Amino acid sequence: MLIQHREITHPDVTALVLAAEDELLTRYPGTTRTPLNPRAHFVVxxxxxxxxxxxxxxxxxxGVAEIRRMYVAPAHRRAGVARRILAALERRATAQGWDxxxxxxxxxxxxxxxxxxSVGYQRTEPYGRYVHNPASVCFTKKIVRS
Structure with a gap:
């Protein structure tokens, strides 16, 4: 498995985000697609x-960043892909100065x-746009700089 940094406009980012949103629309009927944050830093x-x-x-x-758009294609779930993506995002956050x-x-x-x-995120109160969403489950994690 290879993890690569990708620009928000990369076609692989586009395809994966669309697949993620398709799945979310089935899990949460009545929701809508949301635009990507232009300041997002993606890994694929x-x-x-x-x-x-x-x-x-x-x-x-x-000092704070939000993890967004986590998605793994169904055929590759339960193989450690999401853990590797999270680890890459945590390393990038540390490099950017977020703790x-x-x-x-x-x-x-x-x-x-x-x-x-399982990887140390703790539940926290809903924040920002999630405050009034009863389906939201929010997490936080302090990351340690090495």
Whole structure:
């Protein structure tokens, strides 16, 4: 598996984000697609040259970034792809000077909740646009600079 930094306009980012949104629309009927944050820093996971997952960091406030757009194609789940994407995002956050990460997932994504808890993310109160969303499950993690 190879993890590569990709620009927001890269076709692999576009394809993976669309696949992620398609899945979210089935898990959360009535939701709509949301535009990408132009300041997002993406990574894409590749297996044998095929893009199989992605994730992004977006600046939130001083010292804090938000993990967004985490997605792994169904055929590649439970193979460590999401863990590798998270690790790459955490390294990038440290390199950018961020020491706290936030993320949001939903109650209809128990596999994501289990993953985040297993790698040290702690549940936190909903923040920002998630405050009034009863389906949101929010997490935070302090990352240690090496």
């Amino acid at each position: 996971a590749y297996v044998l040259g095929e893009p199989v997952g992605c994730g992004a960091l977006t600046p939130h406030e001083a 706290t990460l936030l993320l949001e997932t939903g109650e209809n994504q128990p596999e994501a909740i289990a993953l985040y808890e």
